[in-house]
Amino acid sequence: MNRSTRLLGLLCALAATSAAFSVLPPVSPARADGAPARSPHAGIRFGACPESVPAPPAPARVECGSLDVPLDRSRPDGRRLRIAVSRVRATGTPAERRGVLLVNPGGPGGSGLPYAVTKRAKLPERVRRAYDVIGFDPRGVGGSAPADCGAMGGLFRTPAADPVPRGRAAERDHHSALRRLADDCAAGAGPALPHLSTAATARDMDAIRAALGEERIGFLGVSYGSYLGAAYAARFPHRTGRMVLDSVVGPESWYDFDLRQARALLRQRDTLLEWLAAHDDRFALGGSAREVRAAYDRVRASLAAHPADGFGPAEFDRAVYRALGRAERWAPLGDGLRAYLRDGAVEGLRPKAPFDGPESRNYEAANRIVKCADGPGPAPARVTADLRALRRLDPSPVVTGIEASACAYWHHRPQSRTPLGGPAAPPVLLVASAHDPVTPIEGARRLRRELPGSRLVTLADDYSHGVFASRGNACVDDTVAAYLVDGSVPAADVRCAGPGLPTA
Numbered sequence: 001m002n003r004s005t006r007l008l009g010l011l012c013a014l015a016a017t018s019a020a021f022s023v024l025p026p027v028s029p030a031r032a033d034g035a036p037a038r039s040p041h042a043g044i045r046f047g048a049c050p051e052s053v054p055a056p057p058a059p060a061r062v063e064c065g066s067l068d069v070p071l072d073r074s075r076p077d078g079r080r081l082r083i084a085v086s087r088v089r090a091t092g093t094p095a096e097r098r099g100v101l102l103v104n105p106g107g108p109g110g111s112g113l114p115y116a117v118t119k120r121a122k123l124p125e126r127v128r129r130a131y132d133v134i135g136f137d138p139r140g141v142g143g144s145a146p147a148d149c150g151a152m153g154g155l156f157r158t159p160a161a162d163p164v165p166r167g168r169a170a171e172r173d174h175h176s177a178l179r180r181l182a183d184d185c186a187a188g189a190g191p192a193l194p195h196l197s198t199a200a201t202a203r204d205m206d207a208i209r210a211a212l213g214e215e216r217i218g219f220l221g222v223s224y225g226s227y228l229g230a231a232y233a234a235r236f237p238h239r240t241g242r243m244v245l246d247s248v249v250g251p252e253s254w255y256d257f258d259l260r261q262a263r264a265l266l267r268q269r270d271t272l273l274e275w276l277a278a279h280d281d282r283f284a285l286g287g288s289a290r291e292v293r294a295a296y297d298r299v300r301a302s303l304a305a306h307p308a309d310g311f312g313p314a315e316f317d318r319a320v321y322r323a324l325g326r327a328e329r330w331a332p333l334g335d336g337l338r339a340y341l342r343d344g345a346v347e348g349l350r351p352k353a354p355f356d357g358p359e360s361r362n363y364e365a366a367n368r369i370v371k372c373a374d375g376p377g378p379a380p381a382r383v384t385a386d387l388r389a390l391r392r393l394d395p396s397p398v399v400t401g402i403e404a405s406a407c408a409y410w411h412h413r414p415q416s417r418t419p420l421g422g423p424a425a426p427p428v429l430l431v432a433s434a435h436d437p438v439t440p441i442e443g444a445r446r447l448r449r450e451l452p453g454s455r456l457v458t459l460a461d462d463y464s465h466g467v468f469a470s471r472g473n474a475c476v477d478d479t480v481a482a483y484l485v486d487g488s489v490p491a492a493d494v495r496c497a498g499p500g501l502p503t504a
Contacts, residue, residue: 044066044085044211044212045065046063046065046087047063047065048063048064049062049063049064049086050064050113050143052113052142053113053114053116053117054114054117054118055117056088056117056120056121057121059091060088060089060091060128061088061089062086062087062088062116063086063087063088064084064085064087064113065085066083066143067082067085067204067207067208067211068080068081068082068083069082069083069204071192073203079191081144081145081192082144083136083139083144083204083207083208084113084136084137084142084144085113085135085136085208086112086114086116086117086134086135087116087133087134087135088116088120088132088133089132090129090130090132091128091129092126092128092129092130093129096129096130097130097131097132098130098131098218098484098485099132099216099218100131100132100134100212100214100218101127101131101132101133101217101218101219101220101484102134102135102136102205102208102217102218102219102220103115103116103120103133103134103135103219103220103221103225104136104138104219104221104228104229105119105225106221106222106223106225106247107138107141107224107363107366107370108138108198108224108366108367108371109140109362109363109364109365109366109367109370110141110224110225110363111137111141111142112135112136112141112142113135113136113137113143114135115135116133116134117135119133119135119220119469120133122469122470123469123481124477124478126485127481127485130484130485131218131484132212134208134212136204136208138204138228138370139200139201139204140189140192140196140366140369141362141363141366142362145192146362146365146366147185147188147192147362147365147366147369148361148362149181149184149189149364149365149368149369150184150187150188151180151184152181152184152361152365152368153176153179153181153182153183153184153406154177154180155177155364156355156361158310158311158312158356159310159311159312159313159314159315160312160314160315161173161174161314162304162312163314163317163399163400164387164396164397164399165387166391171384174387175383175384175408175409178383178405178406178408179409181368181406181409182372182406182408182409183409183411185365185368185369185406185411186410188365189365193369193373194412195373196369196370196373197370197373197374197414198227198228198231198373198418199235199374200373201228201231202228202231202232202235202236203235205217205219205232206235206236206239209239215239216239216241217232217241218242218484219232219240219242219243220243220244220246220468220484221243221245221246222246222247222466222468222470223246223249223438223439223465224249225246226245226246226248226249226439226447227418227420229243229245230245230251230428230447230450230451231418231419231420233425233428233451234418234420234421234422235419237422237425237426240426240428241426242426242429242484242487243425243429244429244468244483245431245447246430246431246432246466246468246470247431247433247436247438247439247465247466247467248430248431248432248441248443248444248447249439249443249447250442250443250444250445251420251443251446251447251450252417252443252446253375253404253417254371254372254374254403254404254407255377255404255405255407258402258403258404258405259386259390259402260442261401261438261439261440262390262398262399262402263390263393264436264437264438264440265321265397265398265437266393266397267437268435268437268463269320269398270289271463272323272324272333273293274289274292275330275501276330277289277291279334282331282334282504283334283337283338283504284338285338285341295337295341296337298341299340300316300396303315303316303340303346308345308346309346311346311349315349315355316349317398317399317400318400319333319350320333321401324398324437324438325436325437325438326464326465326466327462327464327501327502328464330502331504332348333349334504335348336348336349367403368407371403371407372406372407372410372412372414374417374418376407376413376414376416376417377404377406377407377408377409377410378404378405378408379408380408380409382408383405383408401438421450422450422451425451426453427451427453427454428451428454429454429479429480429483430444430447430448430451430455430456430457431444431456431459431468432444432456432457432459432467433458433459433462433464433465433467433471434458434459434460434461434462434498435461435463436462436463436464437463438465439465441458455490455492455493455494456493456494457476457479457480457490457493457494457495458493458494458495458496459471459473459476459498460496460497461498461499461500462498462499462500463501463502468480471499473496473498473499475494475497476496479494479496
């Protein structure tokens with residue numbers, strides 16, 4: 001997809017709003033229980049898509065529309081917002097059709113409107129023939145009243161402050177930035193702040209189901225999408241069809257999940273350092289993990305002391321965070337480290353997409369708002385204690401993903417966590433990579449206990465985030481396709497042979 005057209009589409013959506021978060025005026029009728037009204041207004045009128053949504057190969061075609069839903073379902077006759085929806089119809093015969101498959105790419109904050117096309121292109125053919133693939137932008141994202149938190153406490157300043165505070169003065173500055181971020185999001189989202197939650201998005205999914213005239217929905221959610229799917233199964237178990245949760249976020253608070261991820265990233269980085277050392281002939285960073293770690297630390301320390309063209313330690317850590325999540329990104333990171341040590345160039349380390357672009361700003365805003373709407377945040381003292389504990393594990397932890405620390409200062413304080421799963425839900429298929437550091441496999445095992453009768457498909461000896469119709473593993477893809485199309489639930493958990501460490 002052409003990035004400029006994606007950004008142009010998002011800019012147009014932002015420009016069309018009169019505030020950071022826009023809602024529609026009251027619309028009626030709506031049922032008192034907040035469920036979608038059974039009226040002509042409940043349907044989705046599909047038509048042309050914005051340029052940000054790519055066209056699928058013929059004969060398939062994508063179409064887009066929107067659905068109005070209450071901002072606050074306790075006030076169904078109040079303010080409303082518009083959810084952007086996309087659809088690529090099944091290409092098989094009527095006898096092959098199994099219904100609709102809603103898809104979500106993760107986040108929170110990821111846009112799902114183009115995902116109906118981009119993820120569908122990777123699905124096994126029999127799945128494409130069986131399902132209308134439905135994408136949607138969750139509330140607060142992309143074309144669904146995008147959230148905007150402004151400066152987010154200086155998050156987009158370059159070079160940003162070192163994200164790992166060292167010493168009491170740096171810790172105070174870190175907390176001050178978190179407080180400003182929370183203030184900026186409260187000002188940007190206004191009265192919508194409590195309502196951009198996963199539970200509310202699950203209700204939106206059910207409104208999409210009703211508008212499409214389906215009794216149940218199939219669902220494929222990756223990363224945060226697994227959390228969203230589990231929330232839907234908890235709230236609407238009898239409307240849940242065949243559900244695949246890939247790269248699973250476990251049933252815990254977002255802050256606890258973020259800490260679990262931070263510890264897993266340390267283990268993955270150690271694996272990466274050993275791998276780089278094993279390929280010293282290419283990367284020239286050292287023949288042992290200790291030597292490669294010393295080279296890594298030299299790069300980070302140098303960027304902290306002398307940022308290069310706005311690229312400092314925070315920007316470096318974001319690049320490392322991204323690379324650790326997919327094994328095919330390890331070699332480019334190694335090349336970037338080598339280039340910087342050789343001639344001071346950061347082009348090999350800097351991501352192509354600007355962090356302060358409109359798409360990224362919307363993602364980061366929606367990410368914090370959703371996480372902090374989904375349950376209680378940590379106490380400020382705990383944030384400090386946990387950062388110190390991570391530094392005891394490693395002097396330079398990668399804390400980029402601890403986004404829920406901002407919830408310590410959030411203006412809306414939820415009293416309970418979002419329910420996930422439950423015994424009334426049908427069997428669900430969970431998919432996980434054995435060494436995924438972004439969503440560690442422990443989360444899948446814990447969520448499996450909340451979904452009796454469900455099965456876990458593990459890709460062994462794999463080190464990447466995102467598995468089904470992503471890693472090209474026939475064992476995984478065939479197992480999931482059989483579940484989605486035939487309803488075949490494996491008799492027991494499935495373990496598939498993985499690819500091992502990448503080649504240099």
